[in-house]
Amino acid sequence: MAQPKQERAEQTRRALLHAAAEVFDEYGYAGASITRILKRAGVTAGALYFHFGSKEDLAKAVMNSQPETLVPLVAAGGLQRLIDLTLVWSWQLQRDPLLRAGVRLTNEQTSAEGPANADPYEKFRAIMTGYLQEAQEDGELQPGVDPAVVAEFVVAACTGMQMYSNVVSGRRDLPERTQQMWNLILPGIAVPSVITRAEATPARGAAMMP
Amino acid sequence: MAQPKQERAEQTRRALLHAAAEVFDEYGYAGASITRILKRAGVTAGALYFHFGSKEDLAKAVMNSQPETLVPLVAAGGLQRLIDLTLVWSWQLQRDPLLRAGVRLTNEQTSAEGPANADPYEKFRAIMTGYLQEAQEDGELQPGVDPAVVAEFVVAACTGMQMYSNVVSGRRDLPERTQQMWNLILPGIAVPSVITRAEATPARGAAMMP
The missing domain is CATH 1.10.357.10 (Tetracycline Repressor, domain 2)
Incomplete structure (x- = not known):
């Protein structure tokens, strides 16, 4: 059964948040590249910028979680x-x-x-x-x-x-x-x-x- | 009257420590360049490496002060x-x-x-x-x-x-x-x-x- 669109978007958001967390945990803010986060999450750059406006936004979301x-x-x-x-x-x-x-x-x-x-x-x-x-x-x-x-x-x-x-x-x-x-x-x-x-x-x- | 050699060395060491502190305070470890520290202290690179073996040694001396x-x-x-x-x-x-x-x-x-x-x-x-x-x-x-x-x-x-x-x-x-x-x-x-x-x-x- 196909997932509702909203649920898929939320899954993508969480995958990004967790992938970013792993990369930030390992490399810190300065050392964490967007490329590495995308690769870890298995999503496109478009998906990232749909959910988070920038690397800084992503870092804030991780901090606030x-x-x-x-x-x-x-x-x-x-x-x-x-x-x-x-x-x-x-x-x-x-x-x-x-x-x-x-x-x-x-x-x-x-x-x-x-x-x-x-x-x-x-x-x-x-x-x-x-x-x-x-x-x-x-x-x-x-x-x-x-x-x-x-x-x-x-x-x-x-x-x-x-x-x-x-x-x-x-x-x-x-x-x-x-x-x-x-x-x-x-x-x-x-x-x-x-x-x-x-x-x-x-x-x-x-x-x-x- | 001329200062004893040891006293001058101690003065140079303190000038370096305080100049390094100002630069580290302002720029952090990664952003603090040796060149900037030398300029702030008004000493030569030779004097720096006589007192402190490396930028890391200098940072440790600042931390431990x-x-x-x-x-x-x-x-x-x-x-x-x-x-x-x-x-x-x-x-x-x-x-x-x-x-x-x-x-x-x-x-x-x-x-x-x-x-x-x-x-x-x-x-x-x-x-x-x-x-x-x-x-x-x-x-x-x-x-x-x-x-x-x-x-x-x-x-x-x-x-x-x-x-x-x-x-x-x-x-x-x-x-x-x-x-x-x-x-x-x-x-x-x-x-x-x-x-x-x-x-x-x-x-x-x-x-x-x-």
């Missing part, structure tokens, strides 16, 4: 949901090309070559702020804790942890670092009962992987 | 000393070319072009571990807190904060982010009396600037 690789994997509620998001991130970053490329392109923005895009940070901050607001409504946070400030800090801390971890261990120690982050932050934000039952072990993250 | 731009500025003891180090960092990163270039080159290591060097992270971790051990000996830390783990996390958190801050505010909000970090971490590591007297305001950092 980071949350999609994580959010569907977390199911718990409240503060544990935020912890779980960071745990699956710490494992997915070792294997998912779309997430890896998104992080690499976001990091490369300090250098002049890459496109400047604050969206990856702000998207994660918005998602985490939502989880923390839910935690607040459920009485899991200490009085006076601002969900947006905590979310902003967790995004920053995760950004730095993956960079440091990448240089010293190729990110293999990232799940342990993530657990240590929560050991340090939870006492300043959560009520005692939540600190006791919260779980941030690497094993919990590994069990949630697809 | 980060602590020198901060440590002499902090005077307090114990945990406050660690807080002060991060406060002066949050201000110096907005203006000191040697620190800015060191951070940029360290960040660029995720891309293939730059030299891979874990020393900048490990140097800061060693310095911060020392400050935290002193805090521990003075009874400022809660029982069970591991100085090395806290130091590792603070280095990572600062790394990520400056990247996030750079994209959204050109690092102007970095002092406020640094204060927020301490608001979140102190409850998990310090004894109550230290939490009460610790000061992590942007104004405190600004007052310590040279």
